[in-house]
Amino acid sequence: MAELLYRLGRFSARRAWWVIIAWILALALAVGAFLAFGGTMSSTMTIPGTPTAQVTDRLKAELPVASGGTGTVVFHAKDGSPLTDAQREAISDTLREVDGLEGVDQVADPFVTAGMRAEQAKKVEDGLAKVDAGREQLEKGQEQLDEARSQAEAAIEQAGSTPQLEATVAGLDAQQEELDKQDTTLKESEQQLLQGRDLLSASEELRTVSSSGSTAIATVVFDKPQQEITPETKEAVTKTIDAALPGGVTADYSAEIMQGEMQLGGVGEAVGLAVAALVLVIMTGTLVAAGLPILNALLGVGVAVAGAMALSGTVEMTSVTPILGAMLGLAVGIDYSLFILHRHRRQLKAGMPVVESIGLANGTSGNAVVFAGSTVLIALLALNVTGIPFLALMGTIGAVAIAVAVLVAVTMTPALLGLLGRRVLPRRGTPSGAHAATSGKPVKTMSAGSAVVRIVAGIGVLAVIALPAMSMRLGLPTGATEAADSTQYRAYTTTAKEFGEGANGPLVVVADLAKGVSGDDLVPAQAELGKQLMGVENVTAVAPIGANDEGTVLVFQVVPTGGPTSESTEDLVHDLRGRTLGLDGHDATLSVAGSASANIDISEKLSDALPTYLALVIGLSLLILIVVFRSILVPLIATAGFVLSLFAALGGVTAIYQWGWLGDVFGVSDPGPILNFLPTLMVGILFGLAMDYQLFLTSGMREAYAHGSPARLAVAEGVRAGRAVVTAAAIIMISVFGGFMFSHMTMIRPVGFALAFGVLVDAFVVRMLIIPAVMHLAGDKAWWLPRWLDRILPDVDVEGAKLERHHHVDLAEPREAAMR
Template identity: 55%
Template sequence: MARWLYGLGSRAAGRPKVVLLVWAVLLALGVTGFLAFGGTLSAQVTLPGTPTAKVVDRLAEKLPAASGGSGTVVFHAEDGAALTAAQRAQVTALLQRVGRLDGVAGTVDPFATTAQRQQQADRLAAAKQQVSQGRTQLTAGQQQLDTARARLTSLPAAQQQSAQVQAQLAALEKQQATLDAGRTQLEQQAGQVDVGGRLLAVSERLRQVSTDGSTALGVVRFTQPQLEVTPETKDAVAAALQGADLQGVQVALSQDLVQEVPEVFGPGEAVGLLVAAITLLVMLGTAIAAAVPIVSAVVGVGVGVTAALSLSGVVDMISVTPILGVMLGLAVGIDYSLFLLNRHRRQLLHGMPMRESIALATGTAGNAVVFAGLTVVIALVALNVTGIGFLGLMGSVGAFCVLVAVAMAVTFTPALLSLLGTRALRRRERAFYERHDDAAEEQRRAQQLQEAAATAGLRPMRTARAAVTLVLGVAVLGLLAVPAASLRLGLPDGSSEAADSTQYQAFELTQRYFGAGFNGPLLVVADLAEPVSEAGQAAEQVRVAERLVQQRDVAAVAPVGVSDDRTLLAFQVVPTGGPTSESTEQLVQDIRALPEGYGVAGSASGNIDVSEQLGGALPGYLGLVVGLSLLILVVVFRSLLVPVTATLGFVLSLFATLGAITAVFQWGWLASVFGITTPGPVLSFLPTIVIGIMFGLAMDYQLFLVSGMREAYAHGTDARTAVTAGVRAGRPVVVAAAVIMVAVFAGFISSDAVIIRSFGFALAFGVLVDAFLVRLLIVPAVMHLLGRSAWWIPGWLARVLPDVDVEGASLERGSSSGSAGSSSSERTPA
């Protein structure tokens, strides 16, 4: 690989304009493909085959009217007073206009619904009174009949046999039959009134106008299921609602009505790139050189992301998928290009010819970049083994963007360096490089001797210091990991949006005036063994509704509909807790656990199912990544304890990162600093993605630092001194690369979308902890304490394992230029 990359770098340096033109064409093709074939991105996370998805499919088959999507619009009087008659009329007219839009099945007018409910309650009250009056009349009539019958039957037997008395008795029996028929009819009416009253009782708290009359909940019903409603339809509805001129009325739309795709690049990301640029400028000392990694990364991101988005027309892709590609493409793209650039500059200062230096940097540092990139790619592609479609797609897109970043580093960067020539150096270094007299050569040899002397004079760290560093480092990581024990997974709702967003305002107003459960009602389906009769339908609905309302944390239950074959009943269940609350999660489980076998759907139920499936896949994926980590590192370092050390360090930094995520996003620590409006469960697929990305990045820095230790040890340096040599050689570039990654990831924390914000925080914190605490402190301390045993490997295993030359050392030894051989301090990170 190293020799092939050497030739690739040489060819790229020889024909730089051709290489740059090829990448320009690829970028143009990506942009063209996106514009021509790109589709819409979904803002919702779903999984086929979940209990919620099965209920939705059954509703679509049996009760299509209840399977259509819907969204809530909140109308609130800005002065806090009750909505006036004129304002109510405006709201009604607006909802009627929205109901006529394409893709909208209709709307629910909160005032009409409230009036109908009141009329129903009035009719029930009147019917109860009629029943009561009827019973009173029947009782009085029965008493009259009984009195008359008693009078006639008390007559002498001879008189009773008279025709007149017999006729009177017959008339009394006829009146009794009429009275009995009336009583039967009245009891039937009483039964209907009782059923209606019981249904009204279980849905008593289900209202659409607040008790003070200041807030109303309208509903927009779509013709298609929620996940199939097109963005165009949602945009049209949102435009009609938000563009209406309702005097003194605030209009807020729920999350189900707003189709928002996070921006790929915003002010926060620009600040992150600026910090990366400053870091590069400080490290490299010249703006031209500092621009090389940034230009390489930006072009690579353009190629990778636009190519991925070109498939969004035929592949369902959630909105965060390309953002992940941007994050990774920028971060690793800058770092990988920096590794080659740094190696090339050092070689130039040792007198290596320009093209030879570019080729050798590509063969050595590029070899390490390829290997490092492949570790990230493998970890991301492995997300497909979770069996979760959108997660595997996110991993595949991220892996593709990393592959593009690797390709950019070993082709685009060498071509750009060739065009820049000596301008990649500082001005004084350029002058020194261009000198070819004896004095300059002597100065170069003196510099090499000084570096060799500095390396020879290295001393190992003190054992006591290593022990204290290890104990304190592990203690800090353990403390950071404590909150992870209470980690809850979920998907964001309106409460997690920005405080000035319409979704947050709708959520907050609904919770304040109606209750948290109105933000995420459940749809419960009851399958009947036998079709229910038309006469018994209401009674069956009451039976199921009362069964549901008896469950803990249920605020109200209302019938939604009955299937045409009368074998399926649907109900709306309003929980007392919000969509992401633990009580709602438990309620879903409780309803599903009932022996009647009820199904549950709705946004809250769907979020719970997605989170549970992702949480179930997490341990297996973590085990796969850990096992992969051990296998790769055993091959690279030909050691057993070094891989174990590296993997344990990765696990420590991972749980510390999960703990920090839990503390900030779930517990609400420093919520105002990170723009968190309402703490809640951690994004359900965040831990899985973080595992894949952090594994790859952690192995990058591990390979760089420990390979330096291994090379020093292999050249005869004492094992503990070799640790110091490796750290000294790798620390400057590791620090710069880590700062760049943290800056790029942190730039996404300012995003308005909570999903992007949580990803930015998790990856920035994870790199910060892993690079500076684990790789630069804990790992060297452990390597020092292990000493020579760190490099022990059984003889039979050493014979079986391939000899992986990660840094292209064989290529370096075979270089035709004697000055080309760089010291260990010049190694480029993997």
């Protein structure tokens, strides 16, 4: 591999324009493919086969009206006063216009709904009043009838039975029969009215207009499932409402409506990139050299992201997926080019010819880049074994971004270096000749006591930081996690304030009946099941949505007492699932769907998949590192360090995004559960990045040890040789990831923080503090490898030591040769 990369580097340097044109064509093809074949990206995440997905699929077939995606629009009077009749009429007119939009199935006008509810309530109360009045008349009639019957019976007893008396009794019997019929009719009417009252009582908290009259909620039902609603349809809804909004009224939209297509290039990302550029300028001392890694990274991101988005027309892809690829591509793309650039500059300063230096840098540091990228790529591709489609696609797209970054680093970097020549070095103070490589102070080793202190202090700090992870809860973002000035946040908080927390996450509960109900039996069945559902803990309101034609599937909307991510709602979902309710001698089995239910299912599925994935990644890491470092202890130390970094990063994320620490700094308006796929994603990404730094630091130790330095001295020499470039690379990666902490997309923010913080603790605490101390205490044992294993392992020569010996350059040659 090293020899191949050496030749590739020299070829790219000599045929620079060929390489540059080839990459420009690749970018043009990727962008063209996106424009030609790109489709709509989903704003929601689903996992086939979960209980929620099964119920949703059934509803598509049994009751399509209950399977369409929904979103809410919150209308609110700016001054907090009740909405006027004119404002209500204007809102209703606007909603009728929205109802006619393409992609919208129906719109629930809050005022019509509230009016119908009030009308139904009045009808029920009037009906019950009539029943009471009818019963009073029946009672009076019964009293009169009973009195007449007593008189007739007394007459028969005194005078005996006569035809006239018998006729009187027969007439009284007929009157009694008529009264009984009227009583039966009244009872049936009363029962129906009481059932209606029960339904109205159960749905009392399902208000569409607040008790103050200042707020109204309109529900927009789309004709497609949530994940299939196009951004164009959502935009048409918001534009229509905003254009016709009456004066004095604001309209805020739920996250389901505002979630749209991917957007890159926000202020946060730009700031992160600017910090990375500043670090490069400080490190290289020249704008030309600093711009090279950034240019390469942007090129790689353009190819990878455009290529990934071209698949969105044929593959269901979430809008987070290409952003994750961009995040990784930027971070590693800068770092990988920097590693090769750093080696090349060091060789130029030592007096090596330009083209030879490029080839050698590509064969040594480029070789390390390939192996480092391979670890990240393997970890990301391993996400496919989780059995979770959207996560597997994230891993695959991320792996593609890494692969492109590696290819750009080992081809485009040599090409640009070939064009730039010695201009990558600062003009002043440029050392030349062999002396440039030999200057510096003698390396000192740490003491055993210092090593122990470093280990104890480092592990102690990471353990404390990791403590919050023990209380970590998983979920998906809601409107509460959006920026405080966003319409989604206002919609969520206003709904919670005016209508209760549960109104933001209603559940869809399906009752399966063994015996179908229809006609006059339907309402009584709905009322009875609704009454029983109201008796379940953590339920605030229940309303029937509909039933299938056979009457074997009854669907209800259930409003929980807590919000969609609360523990009480999670308990309610588990409580309802599998519960059976009694109905006329047979049972009704319940199942649950809805966004809150889907969130719970996805979180549990991811939690179940995490241990297997973590074991797979750790197992693969041990095998790779044993081959790379030809050691047993070093891979164990490296992997243990990764686990420390992982839990510390999870602890930091939990403290900020779930506990709310430093919420004002990181834009956390309302703390909540951690993004449910974040821990699994972190395992793959952070492991690969951690192994990057482990590789670049430990390979220097291995190289020094192989050249005859004592084990402890080799540790110090390796750290000294690699700490500058690793420090710069880590700061750059932290800056790039950190820029995404302030992304406009809620799901990206904790990912950006987790990766930035994970790289911070891994690079500076684990790799440059704890690992060298452990290696120092281990001494020669750190490099122990059984002889039988040493014989069968391939020699990957990750740092290209054999390549350097084979292509040795006399650095004492005249300066003219060095300039070639």
